Amino acid sequence: MLQIKNLHASINGKEILKGLSLSVNAGEVHAIMGPNGAGKSTLSSVLTGNPAFTVTEGDVTFNDKNLLELTPENRSREGIFLSFQYPVEIPGVSMVNFMRTAVNEHRKYKGLDPMSASDFLKLQREKKELVEMDSKLANRSVNEGFSGGEKKRNEIFQMAMLDPKLSILDETDSGLDIDALRIVANGVNKLKTKDNASIVITHYQRLLDYIVPDFVHVLYDGRIVKSGGKELAYELEERGYDWIKKEVDGE
Amino acid sequence: MENKIKIIEKNTQIPPLGGEGAYIDLYKSHHESIKMHSASVMNSLRDAAFAQFKKLGFPTVALENYKYTDLKEALSVDYGLNINRIPIPVNPYDVFKCDVPGIHSYLYFVVNDGFYPVSDPHNSKLPDGVIIGSVKEVAATHPELLKDYFGKLSSTKEDGLVAFNGAFAQDGFFMYVPENVVLDKPVQLVNIMRSDVDFMSVSHNLIILEKGAKAQLLVCDHTVDEVRFLSNRVTEVFVAENATYEHYKLENTHNKTTNLSTLLIDQAKSSTVLANVITLHNGVTRNMIEIDLDGEGCETELCGMVIADKNQQVDNFTSIIHNKPNCNSRELFKYVLDDFSKGAFTGKLYVAKDAQKTAAFQTNRNILLKKTAKMRTKPQLEIYADDVKCSHGATIGSLDETAKFYMQARGISESEARLLLMFAFTNDVIENIRIPALQDRIKMLVEKRLRGELSKCEGCVICQ
Numbered sequence A: 001m002l003q004i005k006n007l008h009a010s011i012n013g014k015e016i017l018k019g020l021s022l023s024v025n026a027g028e029v030h031a032i033m034g035p036n037g038a039g040k041s042t043l044s045s046v047l048t049g050n051p052a053f054t055v056t057e058g059d060v061t062f063n064d065k066n067l068l069e070l071t072p073e074n075r076s077r078e079g080i081f082l083s084f085q086y087p088v089e090i091p092g093v094s095m096v097n098f099m100r101t102a103v104n105e106h107r108k109y110k111g112l113d114p115m116s117a118s119d120f121l122k123l124q125r126e127k128k129e130l131v132e133m134d135s136k137l138a139n140r141s142v143n144e145g146f147s148g149g150e151k152k153r154n155e156i157f158q159m160a161m162l163d164p165k166l167s168i169l170d171e172t173d174s175g176l177d178i179d180a181l182r183i184v185a186n187g188v189n190k191l192k193t194k195d196n197a198s199i200v201i202t203h204y205q206r207l208l209d210y211i212v213p214d215f216v217h218v219l220y221d222g223r224i225v226k227s228g229g230k231e232l233a234y235e236l237e238e239r240g241y242d243w244i245k246k247e248v249d250g251e
Numbered sequence B: 001m002e003n004k005i006k007i008i009e010k011n012t013q014i015p016p017l018g019g020e021g022a023y024i025d026l027y028k029s030h031h032e033s034i035k036m037h038s039a040s041v042m043n044s045l046r047d048a049a050f051a052q053f054k055k056l057g058f059p060t061v062a063l064e065n066y067k068y069t070d071l072k073e074a075l076s077v078d079y080g081l082n083i084n085r086i087p088i089p090v091n092p093y094d095v096f097k098c099d100v101p102g103i104h105s106y107l108y109f110v111v112n113d114g115f116y117p118v119s120d121p122h123n124s125k126l127p128d129g130v131i132i133g134s135v136k137e138v139a140a141t142h143p144e145l146l147k148d149y150f151g152k153l154s155s156t157k158e159d160g161l162v163a164f165n166g167a168f169a170q171d172g173f174f175m176y177v178p179e180n181v182v183l184d185k186p187v188q189l190v191n192i193m194r195s196d197v198d199f200m201s202v203s204h205n206l207i208i209l210e211k212g213a214k215a216q217l218l219v220c221d222h223t224v225d226e227v228r229f230l231s232n233r234v235t236e237v238f239v240a241e242n243a244t245y246e247h248y249k250l251e252n253t254h255n256k257t258t259n260l261s262t263l264l265i266d267q268a269k270s271s272t273v274l275a276n277v278i279t280l281h282n283g284v285t286r287n288m289i290e291i292d293l294d295g296e297g298c299e300t301e302l303c304g305m306v307i308a309d310k311n312q313q314v315d316n317f318t319s320i321i322h323n324k325p326n327c328n329s330r331e332l333f334k335y336v337l338d339d340f341s342k343g344a345f346t347g348k349l350y351v352a353k354d355a356q357k358t359a360a361f362q363t364n365r366n367i368l369l370k371k372t373a374k375m376r377t378k379p380q381l382e383i384y385a386d387d388v389k390c391s392h393g394a395t396i397g398s399l400d401e402t403a404k405f406y407m408q409a410r411g412i413s414e415s416e417a418r419l420l421l422m423f424a425f426t427n428d429v430i431e432n433i434r435i436p437a438l439q440d441r442i443k444m445l446v447e448k449r450l451r452g453e454l455s456k457c458e459g460c461v462i463c464q
């Protein structure tokens, strides 16, 4: 589904991703862990086409398309979804209007007619239940005044609405209380099929008890420096990153 | 039958440095005709206004109050004036079918600067005692209503355009709402600019709300013909104790229009005023708005919005004068400027020495969509009382790129994301329209305008 080869990306002339490679197949869950500032969010930004970053080298293909050539909106319509580490507040744009526009743009891309108002409301109700989101939030402006946890829940709600092929969850667990973590993780698991895949970025092994990864990768200094099964996450939890840094820096 | 507008006088010699000389000559040679075809109450102030105009001339950018709007070119055009009040051959009901649907207003037309004879059957059902008509008509039938009010706010203004208006205006719109009468529907005044040659219209409106009265007025400015128009309108509004007045102004004119308007509102004790001034499409516009709070316990909300592109210019020059204690005022203006357009906002806030417990908040936010667009914003606070809550804030920025990216990351196209953001930006001004049908309509018009589609009201033959 997704092949990243030797990806280099920079911001304001500073290189952050330094030759990152990763392959994700349908049906798989990949966890990415790594120290602060390693480049995890940068990877999500580059995959979703954030114009602040410049790709200087490397290829990314997504379902046989050259992902780097697509506009951010077309990447989304092709099925890439990012749950933002820091969801953005948009005062004055209502959640309903925002979501309806997004859903209909996806449908248009697929050659479908806009969804009727009643179908949309039905879909929205269904997906809200999935993440147990407070109905009142849907009537407010996008993320405006939402608590940290509500924002994260809202990200998964949007993911459910858009039904992506590849979802990238950037620290979706941070800011969630214990119950919310379970609810959100359950939501993610319910959305999982053999045809879609996820990349889960997290600092804590706890999330991976709920969303069980097939692979765990360590991102350090702009590259994937170690990969393993879910047991790698336990090892990291126990030992931290120093031993990995030593391994890499000692090379 | 040939029934074209006859342009009575043309000022053919344009003296260098501004056009006032031509109008001074015109006044000297034609003041008899001006007076003969005019409301008597206007004539009583006319010569003094002319003397004032002679002294001040047309305003230039050298004046602090006019430094953001250069009127030199617009004032040097060879306009015609309809001094002999030749009826203009237009049926406003034909050119203006787009009264806001569902708004059910009492609808009136002013064609250029003449009041169009009432023919809307609804208007005969006005509540008892309400008088709506032309100043000239009312000066004849109810002179006592005009005597204490007409010119009271305007004649003391040291302003060349207001003085010009005093010298040349011959008529205007008049509305009177007696004590404790509530107008059940908004009154809609449509100013239609219609002429075959470049044309100047000059009018002076008067609105009086007695104690406890309530009224909403919606003023729409429209241009019909593709000639150059200049309008100079002064509107005086008196809002008595406990009365509530809402003033909505919607400008939707073409690029060759120069719209110079002066809105002067006087609020008595415990009165409430909302003024919302929206410029959707225009040429050059300068709105001078002054609200005087002359009694305790007034509530004032002044807001407005500008969407401009190409070479359009909009200057809102506003003053809120707190003369008495315990009044609240809120001011909010938002501009979305594209291309080479120019916006200006001045927010003068005056709090007199004994206007204690004043709460006054002023906000001006602006988005420049292109680097070539320009915005000048100037808060001007003069506060002489010590126990007050006042604040002001002004920002000039571009669209929020992070928010735009967030929307694109959800599959929303860049253009749609921009649109949603611009629409959201103007939202709080639109929320300040308290006539639901009008609010819906303006939402729709703003959206169309932001989409770059013609924003003129549908059904308006001019704009199709």
Ligand SMILES: Nc1ncnc2c1ncn2[C@@H]1O[C@H](COP(=O)(O)OP(=O)(O)OP(=O)(O)O)[C@@H](O)[C@H]1O
Residues within 6 Å of the ligand: A011, A012, A014, A016, A034, A035, A036, A037, A038, A039, A040, A041, A042, A043, A085
């Ligand atoms: N606009 C910017 N200008 C300069 N450097 C930047 C900019 N944005 C990010 N960086 C740098 O890029 C590096 C990688 O940041 P990134 O957000 O990808 O880290 P991360 O792995 O997601 O960290 P965390 O675990 O803290 O979320 C950091 O050193 C950060 O300071």
Ligand SMILES: [Mg+2]
Residues within 6 Å of the ligand: A040, A041, A042, A085, A170
């Ligand atoms: Mg991060």
